[in-house]
Amino acid sequence: xxxxxxxxxxxxxxxxxxxxxxxxxxxxxxxxxLDSSAFWQAVVRWVHVLAGIMWIGHLYYFNFTQxxxxxxxxxxxxxxxxxxxAPAALFWFRWGAVVTLVSGLLLAWMNGYLVAALTLGAxxxxxxxxxxxxxxxxxxxxxxFINVWLVIWPNQQKALNIDNRFPDLAAADxxxxxxxxxxxxxxxxxxxMPMLAAMVGVQWLA
Ligand code: HEM
Numbered sequence: 001x002x003x004x005x006x007x008x009x010x011x012x013x014x015x016x017x018x019x020x021x022x023x024x025x026x027x028x029x030x031x032x033x034l035d036s037s038a039f040w041q042a043v044v045r046w047v048h049v050l051a052g053i054m055w056i057g058h059l060y061y062f063n064f065t066q067x068x069x070x071x072x073x074x075x076x077x078x079x080x081x082x083x084x085x086a087p088a089a090l091f092w093f094r095w096g097a098v099v100t101l102v103s104g105l106l107l108a109w110m111n112g113y114l115v116a117a118l119t120l121g122a123x124x125x126x127x128x129x130x131x132x133x134x135x136x137x138x139x140x141x142x143x144x145f146i147n148v149w150l151v152i153w154p155n156q157q158k159a160l161n162i163d164n165r166f167p168d169l170a171a172a173d174x175x176x177x178x179x180x181x182x183x184x185x186x187x188x189x190x191x192x193m194p195m196l197a198a199m200v201g202v203q204w205l206a
Contacts, residue, residue, distance in 0.1 A: 019046065041110050048103035052199075054096030055148075056192055058089050063189045067182060087162050090153065097148045104138060130205040137198025144188045144195065152188075155181035 004010055023043060024034075032039040066081065066089075073081065108114040116124050117135035126132060158166045159178035166174075 037110060041107065044103055044107050044110060048100060048107055051096050051099035051103055054092055055100050056196075058093035058096065059185065059188055059192065061089060062086075062093075062185055067185075082160050086156070086160055090156055090162070094148055094153050097145050101142065101145050104141065108134065108138065130202050133198050133205060134202045137195050137201075140191050140195035140198065144191055147184045147188055151184040152181045155184075 004014075023046065027034065027039045027042065032042070066086065070078065070081065105114065108117050113128075113131045113134070116128065116131040117138055120126075120135040120139070121128060121132035124131065155177040156162065158169055159174050159181055161167060161169070161174070169177075
């Protein structure tokens with residue numbers, strides 16, 4: 001057991017297998033045929049929330065754990081975080097964002113309200129409150145996604161010299177890039193809670 005739990009890949013694959021078994025069992029027990037759209041919607045919803053946890057979990061790690069504690073770390077030990085931990089966290093952070101966005105758009109399309117939500121209900125004369133609310137959540141999350149890929153990631157690459165892409169950047173430019181990344185990361189933290197309220201809030205209006 002210790003050997004199994006010490007092997008992250010094995011644990012992750014086993015967790016995935018258990019999730020699939022559970023979805024199949026409940027899908028079949030609930031009378032959902034495997035070729036029904038309801039079953040696949042449930043699967044995509046699961047992928048979406050899982051990826052959302054991966055993304056926002058790392059956003060919260062940066063904002064609630066890493067950034068506030070960096071000043072307490074002696075300078076000579078900081079590279080352990082900036083050279084090893086942060087680049088690894090940024091990998092799961094930005095790719096989690098991609099899977100969340102793609103699965104979220106797919107979910108909206110499968111649910112039949114993609115255009116209504118993206119137009120914040122305008123395409124149907126603002127007649128369905130639920131579609132306006134999920135649209136608000138989708139737009140907030142899309143702004144967050146844009147911040148990740150167009151601002152936070154490029155600036156972190158400069159600030160931390162990830163993959164040695166900016167070896168000659170002046171210290172002041174590196175610090176400015178780090179500051180920009182931090183401010184946009186903090187903006188995403190600000191948007192995250194209303195975004196999530198909209199995502200889960202549609203259940204109240206169902
Ligand atoms: C990036 C763009 C995103 C899009 C386009 C999107 C889209 C959607 C859609 C269409 C739904 C289905 C709502 C319904 O029940 O009708 C949904 C639900 C949900 N989303 Fe997102 N979402 C995004 C980001 C996120 C993020 C970042 C999170 C963070 C964890 C998240 C968490 C959730 C949760 C928890 C649900 C509720 C699932 C349920 O009630 O079964 N979403 N999202």
